[in-house]
C-alpha cells in the first residue's frame with residue numbers, strides 16, 4: 001500500500017490505533033499521551049521505553065501517535081532511505097509549515113534534489129572563504145568585548161555563556177548570511193526571527209491573537225518582506241554573503257530561484273543554523289570548562305598552526321585542527337543539537353520483525369543512539385579520542401548522526417564546523433575558561449539541548 005505524498009497522513013492519537021496495535025508500546029494519558037514524561041527527561045523516558053518494549057515502540061506525543069525506532073540500524077533505514085519510503089516534509093511539517101514553509105527539510109525526493117542542488121552553490125569554497133572572513137572578524141571582536149566587560153579583580157569576566165553565544169550567533173548571521181552591518185536593521189530582523197523560532201514549539205498551533213504562533217507568523221511576514229525588498233539589488237550586485245549567493249543561484253534548467261523561494265530558503269537556513277550552532281558550541285564550552293586538560297591540548301594544537309597572534313584563522317588551515325574537530329564531534333555526541341528526527345512512512349515497511357503501515361509517523365533518535373553504552377562505553381564521559389580515524393572506522397556508520405544522513409543530511413555541516421573552529425580558535429588562543437568547583441548545571445534536552453541556567457562560566461585573558 002502506498003500513501004500519496006501530499007495527502008498528509010497525520011497519525012493523530014486514537015486514529016489508526018488498530019493499525020499499530022501489534023507494535024509494542026502504550027498510548028499514555030488521554031490526549032497528551034507520554035508528552036510530559038518525554039519533555040521532563042527525554043533521555044530517561046526513551047531508556048525506560050526501550051527497556052520495556054525494545055528498540056521499536058509506539059507512543060503518543062503532542063497528540064500524535066508515532067513509532068520510535070532506536071539505534072544505528074533504524075537511523076540507517078530511515079535516514080538513508082534507500083527505497084524512498086519516508087517523507088521528511090510530512091515528518092517535520094506539523095512543527096514547521098506555518099513558520100518555515102518550503103525550506104529544504106519540507107521538500108521530498110525530486111523537488112528536494114533540485115532545490116538542494118541550487119542551494120549548493122552557496123556552500124562552495126569561494127563563498128565559504130568570504131563567510132569565514134566575516135566570522136573571524138565578528139568572533140574576535142566579540143570575545144575582546146566580553147573581556148572588556150569584566151568586572152572581576154583578577155582580570156576575569158563571569159559570563160552567562162548561552163545567551164552571549166546566542167546573541168553572537170545571531171549577529172554573525174547578520175554579517176555572513178545577510179551581509180548587513182549590526183545596527184537597528186539587524187536588531188529588527190533578529191527580533192522577528194526570534195519570534196518565529198519561539199513559535200515552532202508553541203502549544204497553540206493556530207495564530208490566534210495574543211499567541212506565540214501569531215507573533216511567529218508576523219515575524220515571518222516581516223522577514224519575508226525584508227528579503228523580497230532586497231532581492232533585485234542583490235541579484236545585480238557582487239556581494240559575497242549567503243543571501244546574495246542565493247539570489248544569483250540557478251536551478252538545473254538555468255532559471256533563477258523565485259523571490260518567495262529565496263525568502264523561504266533564507267529564513268529556513270537561518271533557523272537551521274541558529275540554535276544548532278548555539279547549542280553545540282555551548283556544550284563544548286561546558287565540557288572544556290570541566291576538562292582543562294583538553295583545553296590545553298586544543299590550545300597546543302592551535303599554537304602549532306604558528307599564526308601571528310590575533311591573526312584570522314585561514315580557510316586553508318581549518319583541516320589542521322583535527323583535535324578540535326574531534327572534541328566538537330564528541331560534544332555533539334553527548335548533546336546532539338537535533339535530538340530526534342521525524343519522518344512519515346509513505347509505504348508499508350518492515351523493521352526488526354515489525355510490520356509498520358504506510359501513514360505512520362516514525363522518529364529516530366540521535367540522542368538515544370549517541371548514548372547507547374554498547375556502542376559508547378561510559379556514554380557520559382567526554383572522550384574526543386572516540387573520533388580518531390581508526391575508532392570511527394570500526395563503528396556503525398549511523399551510530400553518530402548529529403547531522404542526520406542520506407538525502408537530507410545537514411547542508412550546512414561544513415559551515416557549522418567552520419564557525420565552531422573559528423570560535424574556539426579565537427577563544428582558546430586568548431582565553432582560559434573555567435567553571436566553579438562542583439558546578440553541575442541541569443540540561444534541558446528537548447527541543448534543543450541547553451543549560452537551564454544559561455551556563456555560568458569564568459573567562460580569563462591569557463594573551
Ligand code: HEM
Pocket residue numbers: 088104105106116268269272273274276277280332336337338341342401402403404405407408409410411412413415416
Ligand atoms: C552544529 C550545527 C548543526 C547541526 C547539529 C545540524 C543538524 C542538522 C540535521 C540533523 C539535519 C537533518 C534533519 C533531517 O534529516 O530531518 C539538518 C538539516 C539541515 N541543516 Fe543543519 N545543522 C547544523 C548547522 C547548520 C547550519 C550552520 C546550516 C546553514 C548554514 C544548516 C542548514 C541545514 C539545512 C538547509 C538542512 C536541510 C537539508 C535538507 O533537507 O536537505 N545546518 N541539520
